[in-house]
Amino acid sequence: MKEVKIESTLYVYDTLSELDQEVIDLMDQAVKAREKAYAPYSKFYVGAALLLDNGEVITGSNQENASYPSGLCAERTAIYYAGAKYPKAQILKMAVTAASQLNKTAEPIPPCGACRQAIAEYEVKQDEPIEIYFMGETGAVALSKSLANLLPLVFDKASL
Template sequence: MKEVKIESTLLVYDNFDELPSDVAMLMSKAIEVRQKAYAPYSNFYVGAAILLDNDEIVTGNNQENASYPSGLCAERTAIYYAGAQYPDAKIIRMALTAGSKSHQTLTPIPPCGACRQAIAEYEVKQESPIEIYFMGETGKVVMSNSLANLLPLVFDKSFL
């Protein structure tokens, strides 16, 4: 038997104001689109903004449905739109923000497992990492230079 240790390295900014200006602009778009989310059941609003290598910015927010599995997270809404509208563009970076109507979210909130898998698909497809920045409503912002830091043992097409 052999032990394998997996480590992730993340950068943590103390607040939004510490972000580089280009990242702050992208996060502002995510914050703006978060306000437009359709979340009448969970009251948990998420916004995503994606920068593509063609300088396009694509946004998305969570869209709920009374039949819970029929809804879609903000990250997948944005990433699938980017894939549909700009199939040859690479995703450079994503900015994510989440907030609750029932309490203030100060802790950075990472993508859920299903969204991590969707992001992984695009990272593998484009053969280059995607920077991911995530935060709550306010407070610290976490940066991962690749989805691999958040999902180190990725399941991808190589297993099929």
């Protein structure tokens, strides 16, 4: 037997204003997308914005359904739309923000496991890391310079 240690590195900024203007603008797009979320059941609103290498910004918001598993998270809404509209474009950065009508979200809220897996597919496909910035409604912003920090034992095509 051998022990394998896995480490992840995140960079945490106290406020969004500590980041460069490109990221601030991207997060602003994520906030605008969050405002379009359809979340009547969970009251948990998420917005995502992707910056592509062709300069396009793609946004998505979570869309719930009374049949809970039928909804879709903001990150996957955006990433699948980007893949459908710009199949050859690479995703450079992703901004994610979440707010709740039930609780204050002042800590960084990362993508869920299903979204991490979807992001992994695109990161592996493009063979370049995707910077992921995430935050609550207010407060600190976390940066993962690659999805590999959030999902270190990725399941991808090499696993099949």
